[in-house]
Amino acid sequence: MARLETSPESPVPVRVVALRIGEWISRLGEIWVDGQVAQLTRRPGMSTQFLVLRDPDANISLSVTCPRSVLPESVAEGSRLVLRARPDFYLERGTLSLRATEVRQVGLGELLARLEALRTLLAAEGLFAAERKRALPFLPRRIGLITGRASAAERDIVENTRRRAPGARFELANVAMQGASAVNEVVDALARLDADPAVDVIVIARGGGSVEDLLPFSNESLVRAVAAACTPVVSAIGHETDRPLLDLVADLAASTPTDAAKRIVPDLAAELRGVEELRGRARSCVRTRLSRERELMAGLPERLRRTVRGRLDSELDDTQRARARARRRFAALVEAADADLAHTRARVRSLSPQATLDRGYAVVRLPDGTVVRAPAQAVGPLRVRVAGGEFDAAATG
Missing domain, CATH: 3.40.50.261 (Succinyl-CoA synthetase domains)
Known part of the structure; x- marks a missing residue:
């Protein structure tokens, strides 16, 4: 079909546009259509029946005309139909409809x-x-x-x-x-x-x-x-x-x-009863706990006295045993120190000049304090120290 050449200066008459649309629609031929009856008009005595067929999944509908002989009496508004029809464009009104030649009502089994x-x-x-399901609030x-x-x-x-x-x-x-x-x-x-x-x-x-x-x-x-x-x-x-x-x-x-x-x-109401029940159980638990704690507190002083007394007695025994061990240890240390001191004293005494003097030796010194170590040094007055003290002497030969 040739395309219409139009412009504001050479417009196309409405009849030409309608004819072209009708020609194009007529080329579709017969088709099978599935839909739901939205409106049904049965006119007694007329051979043609009118209905509106809509798409169940969209807000789209078409007018349908069909012979009375092909439309089952059981068809009513809301029925599902499958029909064979030819698209028809009505030139005078510029409307599109379907002209049905065969109508089949969809049964319950097919719907299921x-x-x-x-x-x-x-x-x-x-x-x-x-x-994917969500919980209700x-x-x-x-x-x-x-x-x-x-x-x-x-x-x-x-x-x-x-x-x-x-x-x-x-x-x-x-x-x-x-x-x-x-x-x-x-x-x-x-x-x-x-x-x-x-x-x-x-x-x-x-x-x-x-x-x-x-x-x-x-x-x-x-x-x-x-x-x-x-x-x-x-x-x-x-x-x-x-x-x-x-x-x-x-x-x-x-x-x-x-x-x-x-x-x-x-x-x-049930929730409030549940809350009151929980509140009662909480009160009972608190009372029971307080009663138990009261009983425990009633015997606490005596238990504390027994515990403290036992702990003090135990600590006292430990202290006395520690004191006895300390005394024994100190006595042993003192005794050992005395023995070491006596031994050291004896060694010092045996090594001191006084011990040598006690054995009968003497120390001879000159007046200036020089110790006489050879006979030739013994000249003039001398100072002699013995175990019992000192005295003066003089060299004679």
């Missing part, structure tokens, strides 16, 4: 098979891993609650939560919990609450339903949005037998909305 395949894919990516400041308007699930969670924690505060997001718009509304509410810093935990709640009713909570877009959320998410969808994929990706899966209320806040 698709969900199982999706579960396997997401599990392989690690979205359901236990290590002990006492959240504000609880984000995504549920249907005036629903039983909202009433159960709010009433049971406030019964356990009277001061609990909620940030409500009332959205469609089934049907064609449920996924987009829940995802938008989740993003809004996740962006609120005051919200500490988000609860997605619904009071059960059929497998078809719970299909939005196994939608891939919703599951990935919950996995990407920064705020812990609690799934409270359905009852114990219901198991949408949201339960697997949420940080906590509650069996019912009432169970969710019990899991997101502590029972303050």
Whole structure:
């Protein structure tokens, strides 16, 4: 198809543009399309039926026309369809639609098979891993609650939560919990609450339903949005037998909305009873310890006296034994010193000049004190010293 040459001076008429678009779209031929019925208009007596087919994972839809003969009577809003259609561009209005020639309603078994395949894919990516799940805050400041308007699930969670924690505060997001718009509304509410810093935990709640009713909570877009959320998410969808994929990706899966209320806040009355019980146990422990210490203190003076007396007696015995050893040692040292002194005295006495004089020797000196050592020196007066003293003498020959 040749490209249109246009300019401000030579614009192309609307009809030409519409014709070209119609020609290009007609070249697509027949295609198989999978989607969910968002709106269905059955007009009695007309051979053509009208419906809006939307993508379950995106906010995108297309109008579809089909012969009454090919549209099963069981098809209703929310049904999943696979249809063979040809794109059709309506020139007068400039709108695109699909003209279906064959319609197949997706059965429950096929839906469950698709969900199982999706579960396997997401599990392989690690979205359901236990290590990525976050613990819930002990006492959240504000609880984000995504549920249907005036629903039983909202009433159960709010009433049971406030019964356990009277001061609990909620940030409500009332959205469609089934049907064609449920996924987009829940995802938008989740993003809004996740962006609120005051919200500490988000609860997605619904009071059960059929497998078809719970299909939005196994939608891939919703599951990935919950996995990407920064705020812990609690799934409270359905009852114990219901198991949408949201339960697997949420940080906590509650069996019912009432169970969710019990899991997101502590029972303050029970906590206060526990605190009072611990306080009583602490008082009992303190009393027991004080009583034991009082008994120990009552006998402490006597024990101290016995201990001190025994210690003093022991120290006294040790002191007396040490004193006796010191005396014996000192006596032995004195005796040894006396013996050494006597021996030294005897040696000194035996070596002294006095001992020599005592044996009868004498020392002769001249008047100037010079000791006479030879007979020739003995001239004139002399001074003689003997053992008993000194006397004068004179040399005669």
